[in-house]
Amino acid sequence: MPGLIEADDEGMYVLKFRGAGQGALALVAELVAGEIGRVLGLAVPELVFVEVDPALGRNEPDAEIRHLLKASAGLNLALDYLPGSTMFDPAAGDVADAATASTAVWFDAFVQNVDRTARNANLLVWQRRLYFIDHGAALFFHHNWPTAGLKAASAFPESQHHVLLRWASAIAEAGARARQLLTPAVLHEILEGVPDDWLVAEDATAEDRRAAYLAYLTQRLAAAGTFEEEAQRAYQRLL
Structure with a gap:
């Protein structure tokens, strides 16, 4: 359950709560996948860190929301709010250009994001451009x-x-271009941006986890031919 907030920079953001169902791992996926999409040239709203004050939910009358705010005290993640944006809807006549669509299909296969369907597009149209949102379900292997x-x-x-x-x-x-852009150095830089507190586990340090994510993404990139061929076959079946 995200929330629309005004931050202390007077900007409006859609806040993803750390205390929600999937916890910090959903924020890791949101951040890592979102920044990978940005590297590939897809429009992703600006991602920012937001500190939630423990006092925020103190007087919240709804018990569920009060619990969510209490569990989310500390560092959370938010996306820049796009006022006036609309959900992408092919039934309403929305279309995409071949380059954007192909990059998006490759990207979502790479990060294994299952939330980009007609039922749940997670695409916004803002100022005549497609924006890619909600990547918390990506990288689901880390569960x-x-x-x-x-x-x-x-x-x-x-x-x-x-x-x-x-x-x-x-x-x-799109795949050939992605291989050139997603170098180990680029992936390492993205992972360095993930807060330590979201990565530490009982059996691993933050650096252990970053190394494990990098190993996974490197292996996934090496296997790109497999998911590219699968996507191409799916496309051909639509013709």
Whole structure:
């Protein structure tokens, strides 16, 4: 349950609460996947860190919201609010260009984001441009680390349900460009931006986790041909 807030910089943001169901891992996915999308040239609203004051929910009458605010005290993540934006809807005549659609299909297969379907597009149209939001469900392997190796090699058949697939006629070209952009140095820099407190676990330090994420993303990139071919087959079936 995100919340619309005004921060102390007088900006409006959509706040993703650390105390929500998936906890800090959803914020890790939101941050890492969002910044990967930005590197690939997709429009992602600015991501910022927000400190939630423990006193914020003290007088909240709704028990569920009060509990959420209490559990989210400290560092959280927020996206820049896009006033007047509308949800992307093909049924209403919204379309995407081939380059954007192909990059999006490749990107979502790479980070294994299942939330980009016609039912739940997580795409906003703002000032005639597509903006990509809500990546908390991506990188779902980190909810069960022993599966990371298997997930890294996945063909990601969920691409067949991607809301932009019908326009994704240049997936191979998008993949070739992504391989050039997503260097180990770039991925390392993105992971360095994740707060230590979101990564530390009983069995791992923050640096251990960063190394594990980098290893996963590197393996996933090496397996890109597998999920590219899967997405291309899905596209061909639509023709």
